[in-house]
Amino acid sequence: xxxxxxxxxxxxxxxxxxxxxxxxxxxxxxxxxxxxxPNSLVSFFDASLPGTLPVLNRRCVEAxxxxxxxLNCTINRKSLFDRKHYFYADLPxxxxxxxxxxxxxxxxxLTYSHLGGRKRNEVVTKSVRIKQIQLEQDSxxxxxxxxxxxxxxxxxxxxxxxxxxxxxxxxSCGEEAAAAVREMQLILQALGTCQGNMAEGQLRVDANVSxxxxxxxxxxxxxxxxxxxxxxxxxxxxxxxxxxxFVLESGGTVQNETRSxxxxxxxxxxxxxxxxxxxxxxxxxxxxxPLMVYEACSTAPPGVAPSQVVVLEEVRERLPxxxxxxxxxxxxxxxxxxxxxxxxxxxDGLMDYFEAVVxxxxxxxxxxxGWVMNELQGLLHQQNLSVSQSPISPQALAQILNLQENGQIxxxxxxxxxxxxxxxxxxxxxxxxxEQDLGMVNDSTEIYRICQKVVDSHPDQVQAIRSGNKKVLNxxxxxxxxxxxxxxxxxxxRAILEQKTS
Amino acid sequence: MYVVVNYTRRLQTLxxxxxxxxxxxxxxxxITSQDRKSKQNLSCFRxxxxxxxxxxxxxxxxxxxxxxxPVDLVDKLERLAxxxxxxxxxxxxxxxxxxxxxxxxxxxxxxxxxxDSVLEExxxxxxxxxxxxxxxxxxxxxxxxxxxxxxxxxxPGNIPLPKREERAAMFKHAEF
Numbered sequence: 001x002x003x004x005x006x007x008x009x010x011x012x013x014x015x016x017x018x019x020x021x022x023x024x025x026x027x028x029x030x031x032x033x034x035x036x037x038p039n040s041l042v043s044f045f046d047a048s049l050p051g052t053l054p055v056l057n058r059r060c061v062e063a064x065x066x067x068x069x070x071l072n073c074t075i076n077r078k079s080l081f082d083r084k085h086y087f088y089a090d091l092p093x094x095x096x097x098x099x100x101x102x103x104x105x106x107x108x109x110l111t112y113s114h115l116g117g118r119k120r121n122e123v124v125t126k127s128v129r130i131k132q133i134q135l136e137q138d139s140x141x142x143x144x145x146x147x148x149x150x151x152x153x154x155x156x157x158x159x160x161x162x163x164x165x166x167x168x169x170x171x172s173c174g175e176e177a178a179a180a181v182r183e184m185q186l187i188l189q190a191l192g193t194c195q196g197n198m199a200e201g202q203l204r205v206d207a208n209v210s211x212x213x214x215x216x217x218x219x220x221x222x223x224x225x226x227x228x229x230x231x232x233x234x235x236x237x238x239x240x241x242x243x244x245x246f247v248l249e250s251g252g253t254v255q256n257e258t259r260s261x262x263x264x265x266x267x268x269x270x271x272x273x274x275x276x277x278x279x280x281x282x283x284x285x286x287x288x289x290p291l292m293v294y295e296a297c298s299t300a301p302p303g304v305a306p307s308q309v310v311v312l313e314e315v316r317e318r319l320p321x322x323x324x325x326x327x328x329x330x331x332x333x334x335x336x337x338x339x340x341x342x343x344x345x346x347x348d349g350l351m352d353y354f355e356a357v358v359x360x361x362x363x364x365x366x367x368x369x370g371w372v373m374n375e376l377q378g379l380l381h382q383q384n385l386s387v388s389q390s391p392i393s394p395q396a397l398a399q400i401l402n403l404q405e406n407g408q409i410x411x412x413x414x415x416x417x418x419x420x421x422x423x424x425x426x427x428x429x430x431x432x433x434x435e436q437d438l439g440m441v442n443d444s445t446e447i448y449r450i451c452q453k454v455v456d457s458h459p460d461q462v463q464a465i466r467s468g469n470k471k472v473l474n475x476x477x478x479x480x481x482x483x484x485x486x487x488x489x490x491x492x493x494r495a496i497l498e499q500k501t502s
Numbered sequence: 503m504y505v506v507v508n509y510t511r512r513l514q515t516l517x518x519x520x521x522x523x524x525x526x527x528x529x530x531x532x533i534t535s536q537d538r539k540s541k542q543n544l545s546c547f548r549x550x551x552x553x554x555x556x557x558x559x560x561x562x563x564x565x566x567x568x569x570x571x572p573v574d575l576v577d578k579l580e581r582l583a584x585x586x587x588x589x590x591x592x593x594x595x596x597x598x599x600x601x602x603x604x605x606x607x608x609x610x611x612x613x614x615x616x617x618d619s620v621l622e623e624x625x626x627x628x629x630x631x632x633x634x635x636x637x638x639x640x641x642x643x644x645x646x647x648x649x650x651x652x653x654x655x656x657x658p659g660n661i662p663l664p665k666r667e668e669r670a671a672m673f674k675h676a677e678f
Contacts (some may be wrong), residue, residue, distance in 0.1 A: 024633055029635045029636070039639040039642055039653070040639045043638075055627060058630060143653070150657070151654075151655070151656045281583075289619070308627070309628075356556055394549050
């Protein structure tokens, strides 16, 4: 849903901080971990004790380069580190080491899609420009204890490597932003450079939102923070756009401020503790010479150990299959529709599930995709489960499909068996069919007899069919299926009924 | 009190827009390119970047007067760097420091790339991604006066620096 109306246009830009998936921190050899005992993953450098110096982690450089290459960025052969100064208890040094002047990668593109159109089943593709990717340190965590008027500081996270991905404001609504972030998550996860879990803070997104009339200069923007999921990102942005529109319509002006998103109410609230425009007093980091990366082994300085050079050629070779390529591959390999492929890649584990079922069943992929999209997804969404929590394994689903392919059960029975199996996952499909006597009725004389019975007892309907209303046939079919408890082959039943009512 | 004569050309390009006409006492001959590359280091002082900031504002000040730092700029500097200039003497010291550093401007750096550090040609060492430190919570917590269950304790948020008038009252009876 675009927010472009005849009176206002909205502009959305994102700043994404992605925690680098590495064993140790950016400038020190302490472990990167989540939920460890407080201050147990802190080295002397992280605690900013005097006399300590930063030592750059090679893995973090490779992660930034790989991410840059995957996003079609230009990798700067030479990049520089700077200090960004501000005082806060969770930043023990009083400055953060970042790359403000010359970051490691610039000028990339993120191509993303979302399901749009009236029925939300068309794949709409858009792109947003990546201004730059820079390496920087994360700060520690502060826990506020309002009761005792204290702030407790845990430095476990202080010094962890971050990639800041700065995007140009090419988006206009919450849905686009959420789709872009989702795609970024999938790419980073595929690369292995970031695990992308927003709830755990591995991927943090701040949104900049402004509105203006078409043709005017862009309006004042506000920054929205404290967003912990892609869905909340969309909610926060849409709320903020509405709020700004309301402010302007009431004759007010939008303030340039930072606001916090409240997940419970869906509103954004101004954040206190911001002393006007910050002046970070950037200066070059004196303890780190420029970071050099080289195009190929041949251009690297001679006589230097391989562990001391990052070579773009090598990183490029190690790039894994990206989500967009994977979607295309699924469409080509299995002949499924692009929107199905989009959902398969988008939902965690769904693609693996689908491919596992296809492997184990004779049924064609297009049949399988129908089951996965409708039956499986239907129940998963209804009970708010993830694919990994599905009580029916790919093998079990394959069994049901095989029974249907073999002619042992009808299609409607197969769906019934699926529902049953969901509730009692310990059993097999075969068992359920046997226990509840759901096997296909193949005795044609029996079916013939039932059809005859139905036809005889509904002369009005038969008359309607004979005079041209073919749809009534479905009602008769329903009655036959009811008699046979859905176990009759629908094709055969239809043929018999058509013959009898002709 | 020492002032940095920091041989960073970048500092020059950022800060100094004042013409050489001011430096009547300083001749070009006394600052040669030899001196520029010399390793003579005066002790470092963190007001370097403060000086940068001050000069960005002083461009509007007439070239012939000595540098006068406006009061609200002093306030801003104090808040950003948590440095207390205290009294007129402190401010006079700051202004002298700025004038001393102004000498850098006499050097002609047209067409020369800025340098960040004399060590910038060195290779940046890349460390292997293996855990080698940490796990010393007890040692670190001992350094802090105030801890609660393995957390460091800090006052909530940033305490805003009291206004100038309030600060003056606070330090009325201070020793220096």
